[in-house]
Amino acid sequence: MSLTQPGPGGSTLVAVFDAARSELEADALRGTGGRSSLERYSDRVDAMLRQLFAEAGGPDVRVTVIALGGYGRRHLCLQSDIDLLVLFEQAIGSTEERFLRAFLHPLWDLGIVVGHQVRELDDFKKLETNNAEFLLALLDSRPVAGLRPLFDRFRARFHTASTHAFILKSLLELIDARHAAFNSTLYQLEPDVKEAPGALRDLTATRTIAMLTDPLLLRRGPADPAQVDQAEDFLLRVRSTLHLGAGRNQNVLSHDMQERTADLLGYPGAEPRQRVERLMSDYFRHARIVMRSLEWARKSAPVPVGPNLGLSRDGIRFLDPIVAARNPATWIGAFQAAIDRETEVSEEALSCIHQHVDRYRADDFFPEAADRSALLRLLTPRAGLYARLSEMHDCGLLGRVFPEFQAISWRVVRDFYHKYTVDEHTLLTIRNLERIATTTQPERQRFRNVLAAVSEPELLVLALLLHDVGKWRDDDHALESVRMATDVVDRLQLKGEAREHVLFLIRHHLRMSLIAFRRDTEDPEIVKTFAAFIGTEERLKMLCLMTLVDVGAVSPETLTPWKEELLWRLYVDTYNHLTQRYGDELIERNQAGLDELLKQRPEDLSAAEITRFLEGLPQRYLQLFSREAIYRHVRLARDIHPDEVHLSLERSDAAVWTLAVATLDKPYLFSNICGVLSSFGMNIIRGHALTNPNGLVLDIFQFTDDDRFLELNPEAHQQVLQVLERVVSGKADVTSLLRGREQSVLHSPGPSRFPPVVRADNEASGRYTIVDIVASNALGLLYRISRVISRQGCDVDLVLIATEGGKAIDVFHITKGGSKLTEAEQQALTSDLLRTLEGSL
Amino acid sequence: MKLIKCIIRPNKVDEVKDALAKLNIAGMTVTEVRGHGKQKGHTAIYRGKEYNVSLLPKMEIEVVVADNMADEVVKAVVQAARTGEIGDGRVFVLPVLESYRIRTGEKES
Numbered sequence: 001m002s003l004t005q006p007g008p009g010g011s012t013l014v015a016v017f018d019a020a021r022s023e024l025e026a027d028a029l030r031g032t033g034g035r036s037s038l039e040r041y042s043d044r045v046d047a048m049l050r051q052l053f054a055e056a057g058g059p060d061v062r063v064t065v066i067a068l069g070g071y072g073r074r075h076l077c078l079q080s081d082i083d084l085l086v087l088f089e090q091a092i093g094s095t096e097e098r099f100l101r102a103f104l105h106p107l108w109d110l111g112i113v114v115g116h117q118v119r120e121l122d123d124f125k126k127l128e129t130n131n132a133e134f135l136l137a138l139l140d141s142r143p144v145a146g147l148r149p150l151f152d153r154f155r156a157r158f159h160t161a162s163t164h165a166f167i168l169k170s171l172l173e174l175i176d177a178r179h180a181a182f183n184s185t186l187y188q189l190e191p192d193v194k195e196a197p198g199a200l201r202d203l204t205a206t207r208t209i210a211m212l213t214d215p216l217l218l219r220r221g222p223a224d225p226a227q228v229d230q231a232e233d234f235l236l237r238v239r240s241t242l243h244l245g246a247g248r249n250q251n252v253l254s255h256d257m258q259e260r261t262a263d264l265l266g267y268p269g270a271e272p273r274q275r276v277e278r279l280m281s282d283y284f285r286h287a288r289i290v291m292r293s294l295e296w297a298r299k300s301a302p303v304p305v306g307p308n309l310g311l312s313r314d315g316i317r318f319l320d321p322i323v324a325a326r327n328p329a330t331w332i333g334a335f336q337a338a339i340d341r342e343t344e345v346s347e348e349a350l351s352c353i354h355q356h357v358d359r360y361r362a363d364d365f366f367p368e369a370a371d372r373s374a375l376l377r378l379l380t381p382r383a384g385l386y387a388r389l390s391e392m393h394d395c396g397l398l399g400r401v402f403p404e405f406q407a408i409s410w411r412v413v414r415d416f417y418h419k420y421t422v423d424e425h426t427l428l429t430i431r432n433l434e435r436i437a438t439t440t441q442p443e444r445q446r447f448r449n450v451l452a453a454v455s456e457p458e459l460l461v462l463a464l465l466l467h468d469v470g471k472w473r474d475d476d477h478a479l480e481s482v483r484m485a486t487d488v489v490d491r492l493q494l495k496g497e498a499r500e501h502v503l504f505l506i507r508h509h510l511r512m513s514l515i516a517f518r519r520d521t522e523d524p525e526i527v528k529t530f531a532a533f534i535g536t537e538e539r540l541k542m543l544c545l546m547t548l549v550d551v552g553a554v555s556p557e558t559l560t561p562w563k564e565e566l567l568w569r570l571y572v573d574t575y576n577h578l579t580q581r582y583g584d585e586l587i588e589r590n591q592a593g594l595d596e597l598l599k600q601r602p603e604d605l606s607a608a609e610i611t612r613f614l615e616g617l618p619q620r621y622l623q624l625f626s627r628e629a630i631y632r633h634v635r636l637a638r639d640i641h642p643d644e645v646h647l648s649l650e651r652s653d654a655a656v657w658t659l660a661v662a663t664l665d666k667p668y669l670f671s672n673i674c675g676v677l678s679s680f681g682m683n684i685i686r687g688h689a690l691t692n693p694n695g696l697v698l699d700i701f702q703f704t705d706d707d708r709f710l711e712l713n714p715e716a717h718q719q720v721l722q723v724l725e726r727v728v729s730g731k732a733d734v735t736s737l738l739r740g741r742e743q744s745v746l747h748s749p750g751p752s753r754f755p756p757v758v759r760a761d762n763e764a765s766g767r768y769t770i771v772d773i774v775a776s777n778a779l780g781l782l783y784r785i786s787r788v789i790s791r792q793g794c795d796v797d798l799v800l801i802a803t804e805g806g807k808a809i810d811v812f813h814i815t816k817g818g819s820k821l822t823e824a825e826q827q828a829l830t831s832d833l834l835r836t837l838e839g840s841l
Numbered sequence: 842m843k844l845i846k847c848i849i850r851p852n853k854v855d856e857v858k859d860a861l862a863k864l865n866i867a868g869m870t871v872t873e874v875r876g877h878g879k880q881k882g883h884t885a886i887y888r889g890k891e892y893n894v895s896l897l898p899k900m901e902i903e904v905v906v907a908d909n910m911a912d913e914v915v916k917a918v919v920q921a922a923r924t925g926e927i928g929d930g931r932v933f934v935l936p937v938l939e940s941y942r943i944r945t946g947e948k949e950s
Contacts, residue, residue: 517851517852518854518855519852520850520852520853522928560873562874562898563873563898565875572885572887572892575887576886576887759889759891761886772886772889774888774890809888
């Protein structure tokens with residue numbers, strides 16, 4: 001027999017539905033319309049919907065019908081809406097619409113209030129943040145009819161850590177708003193058994209909080225879970241009587257209804273008042289249990305802080321240890337979360353890792369690129385890193401992620417100075433670095449500033465972690481450490497400079513202490529050789545810090561202020577050499593060390609062309625740029641004529657663009673290029689301007705495009721290049737370009753956060769006057785600086801451009817009429833520059 | 842007995858120690874010290890800012906030797922620690938009135 005076919009108007013369906021309702025009404029009349037009764041009723045509605053689904057042609061459509069909210073929990077009351085989600089696999093077309101009509105219309109004809117939502121699976125790609133109640137209802141979703149795999153896919157999409165976090169946050173706000181509407185007290189004379197504090201919604205909210213954070217939470221709560229179940233059954237029984245009495249979705253236990261409910265629930269007492277008192281006293285008792293459980297859950301629930309991770313009072317926990325045990329790639333996240341939240345990883349999570357760690361190999365912890373980046377990010381020096389790495393070491397994770405590190409676990413090397421095992425010495429170096437990052441000691445600020453200026457400090461920590469792994473053997477450990485570290489950087493897929501930095505630091509981790517403490521660093525030759533060896537400021541900064549923390553981790557007495565001073569002096573002298581004296585050391589015709597560069601050259605470049613290009617450029621050029629970059633520069637400079645400019649503009653990574661300019665020198669050249677970049681809103685962050693004695697200029701700028709002009713406009717790339725070409729070749733004027741732009745490019749954007757530093761020096765270099773400038777970085781800063789220099793009649797020969805956070809650090813190598821500046825010229829230039837930087841020009 | 846107190850460049854410690862060892866002088870005290878003599882420190886410049894480095898790191902080596910050894914020791918130290926530049930350091934020779942070995946309390950001659 002079909003439910004809908006027998007007669008017009010669906011009388012048979014009415015009969016079945018009425019029978020289900022009558023049964024529930026009878027229960028309500030007996031005062032037993034509690035949970036089991038509602039579940040039975042829900043099951044009957046399920047069966048009815050399945051039948052309807054089949055008759056509406058559901059099996060031919062890629063669709064699933066899902067029960068939501070109270071119906072999803074199988075707590076459907078007499079007058080409750082039936083909340084449904086009709087979920088289609090594909091975009092909704094005419095077939096789907098036909099099904100919807102066939103499925104929903106009979107329900108409406110029956111007078112059932114259906115709260116239905118219709119969605120496509122793809123709708124759940126993005127979180128609907130404007131409808132928190134709907135998201136909450138989805139948490140209780142239950143498949144009723146249709147495709148089960150489709151329901152499973154929906155669940156997988158919906159139940160993500162970020163969705164859970166959003167729902168939890170919304171839920172807590174909803175609870176607060178709802179409680180406020182009841183003056184935040186459960187002791188209402190006429191309570192709403194659904195909405196009031198301590199009533200059904202709070203009970204559901206308590207379970208939802210536990211479900212979203214820690215499923216076992218309520219077992220540790222103030223009330224036995226059985227008491228909460230009893231409270232629920234009581235509240236549902238009361239609600240059934242209210243729906244029965246009012247004939248509508250009415251949940252307020254009013255004075256009138258209290259008498260009737262007390263009677264139906266069978267409370268004893270001669271007078272109605274006594275029966276009501278007993279009912280209400282039971283109500284308050286149950287509501288109080290619910291309220292206390294909710295408060296406990298709110299207070300004790302771990303705050304979700306990542307996939308399967310929660311922050312609770314004992315630190316970061318796995319919300320579901322069984323899931324965690326199967327997903328080693330999520331473990332690093334626990335330690336990152338602990339550092340982020342300035343807490344520890346809970347004992348429970350550590351022992352979970354300890355128990356399962358031996359099942360996994362190194363690669364299992366970072367299978368994806370995102371996991372590898374996460375591992376590197378964990379190594380950023382900051383408070384808590386040492387403690388977390390020590391936890392990782394203790395639970396066996398560190399030695400699994402880096403089996404190389406395991407080789408030095410508890411390793412004892414006897415010498416006269418080390419006081420700790422090799423693994424602990426290694427971790428202490430990282431603790432020392434972490435302390436430098438956060439130090440408030442005045443004499444340590446200089447090193448803290450150096451650390452703040454390192455662009456990828458996590459590479460330094462990685463190098464520290466591996467610098468002594470070679471000590472598992474007794475011979476030259478630095479070489480062995482490099483051999484082992486090569487495997488690590490391969491697994492982490494570190495490329496290019498990052499990889500070279502790490503291996504360089506490990507290979508040479510003893511070099512700077514040897515020179516600082518045992519060589520005559522007042523000998524300029526020693527500094528020069530060391531500067532040539534180290535190559536770049538970035539490496540110098542990292543090796544200096546590495547030396548400091550490595551010496552400091554030998555024993556508490558090893559690093560003295562005296563040694564710090566020696567190290568600092570070598571750092572400063574080398575830094576100055578790298579930034580101020582490199583213009584004196586030029587590549588010569590028969591320069592040694594070019595063999596590899598010439599041998600590997602691409603077919604289109606001849607050895608003669610490369611050497612001709614290089615001749616007269618500072619030797620440092622060879623250290624600053626990779627072979628591939630040098631070949632590109634050679635091509636760029638090919639056949640350059642006066643008033644010609646050769647340009648290349650490329651994206652270096654997601655955020656940074658690189659502009660290379662080759663041209664012949666002329667007044668205002670550098671300033672003009674900076675001006676054009678500023679006119680397009682580009683923020684120059686790094687760069688080099690180089691000149692050779694024949695007047696060939698090679699300028700390399702790295703900049704960020706904060707307005708995403710280049711990314712969003714297909715024409716932009718060409719437009720920037722065209723404007724550059726016109727300005728550099730003298731066909732357009734940069735000041736007129738800038739006039740239409742923000743005033744901030746032309747003028748300093750108001751007072752800077754610290755006073756600018758400008759210093760001219762004739763001693764440092766044999767050929768140039770060196771102008772050091774440190775100032776707050778701002779759009780157009782380089783343009784303003786270089787315009788002043790050109791206005792003072794100076795030639796810009798070499799420039800080093802760097803930024804560290806909000807600070808611009810620029811070193812200009814300049815001459816005037818081919819010579820260094822006189823004292824008076826220096827004076828005029830520096831005061832002009834200071835006035836410009838201070839915004840008074 | 843004489844106390845010979847040598848203020849030397851840090852990088853010269855090993856050479857001075859070796860020179861003293863050749864004279865069979867085993868006992869010595871080595872201390873990290875800071876100070877200045879004629880060298881008076883200098884101005885260091887880092888990123889455009891001047892830093893006055895008035896106290897320079899030096900090493901101090903102290904040895905006590907018999908009177909008749911003093912000249913030879915001084916000569917050896919001077920030879921080992923010399924670079925010829927300003928900042929090579931100083932050697933002081935002081936008389937020692939008495940000396941006791943703490944372990945035994947015995948007075949040494």
